[in-house]
Amino acid sequence: MFINDSHMNNIFYYLRKKALYHKFNKVKAIKTKMSYIHAAHLIAHYIRSLRILCSKPWYEADHVLFIINLRKESHWVFGHLDLIEGVLFLYNSLRTAKMNAAARNAMKAYSVLLPLFFDLLGFWKNRSHAPDLGSDPKAPLRVVEIGGLPSQQKNCFTIFSFSGY
Numbered sequence: 001m002f003i004n005d006s007h008m009n010n011i012f013y014y015l016r017k018k019a020l021y022h023k024f025n026k027v028k029a030i031k032t033k034m035s036y037i038h039a040a041h042l043i044a045h046y047i048r049s050l051r052i053l054c055s056k057p058w059y060e061a062d063h064v065l066f067i068i069n070l071r072k073e074s075h076w077v078f079g080h081l082d083l084i085e086g087v088l089f090l091y092n093s094l095r096t097a098k099m100n101a102a103a104r105n106a107m108k109a110y111s112v113l114l115p116l117f118f119d120l121l122g123f124w125k126n127r128s129h130a131p132d133l134g135s136d137p138k139a140p141l142r143v144v145e146i147g148g149l150p151s152q153q154k155n156c157f158t159i160f161s162f163s164g165y
Contacts, residue, residue, distance in 0.1 A: 037120055039120060039121065041117075043113070047121060047123065048121065058123070059127045062082070062084050063080060063083065064080075064081040064083065065079070065080055066078075067079070068106045068107070068110075070099070070103060070106060072102070073102050075099055077103045077106070077107075078092075079110065081110075081141075084129060084131060085131050086133050086141055087131075087141060087143075088107055088111055088142070088143045089145075089146055090143055092145070095149075100145075104143070104145070107143050108143070110141075111140040111143050114141060115141060116138055119137050124137060
């Protein structure tokens, strides 16, 4: 079972806030300004379990679950980082063209940022099992959109359980 004590991590809260309050494109900025990626960065602290007292380092976990706020669309999507396979899964209950595009764009930032921090921290070397990431460990993670989910008819507050997926 992939849900355990390490399933919620505040790193993604920080990433959402950073994306909301900065006016430049995150993915483009990270590619051009690598000085943002450093071991003293808050994201690196969350990955190494230096920010939350009750957490454990991500290299000891197999799965990380998180939510993403699509602020402009007033919608939330669910993400699942599978550290065994090196894949990000995207769960979206409001499947319109606009929401799908917004969710994909949000997940793209995660798929680019996380490998950069993992490489900097020697993350995969600390794990007992590392996925085959190909020749470039800094390459963006693969994002898989999960289909066949219960879906909302309009953007209203509804809680869905993805326990069967």
